[in-house]
Amino acid sequence: MEDTVSQAIIDGLGGLDNFGDVTCCATRLRMRVNNMDLVNEAALKRTGAMGVIKKRQWNSSCIWTYCISY
Numbered sequence: 001m002e003d004t005v006s007q008a009i010i011d012g013l014g015g016l017d018n019f020g021d022v023t024c025c026a027t028r029l030r031m032r033v034n035n036m037d038l039v040n041e042a043a044l045k046r047t048g049a050m051g052v053i054k055k056r057q058w059n060s061s062c063i064w065t066y067c068i069s070y
Helices: 004-012 041-046
Strands: 019-024 028-033 051-055 061-065
Touching: 004 041, 041 051
Parallel strands: none
Antiparallel strands: 019 028, 028 061, 051 061
8 A cells, every 4th residue: 555645745745765764753753854945834734734834054954744633
């Protein structure tokens, strides 16, 4: 079975070579991003992200976040 959402997130982050050091919690996916210019925020939001937080100009990181109802 093909995981199209995961592939769309990878593409939105600029491809596999553009990010690493991925961590997560219940509502967030955090990663180090090599080139923030390659991150497509609109594409990431189409995957279900409520927002994309871009932090730090050097050693950039990106946080993909979504809402969970309990």
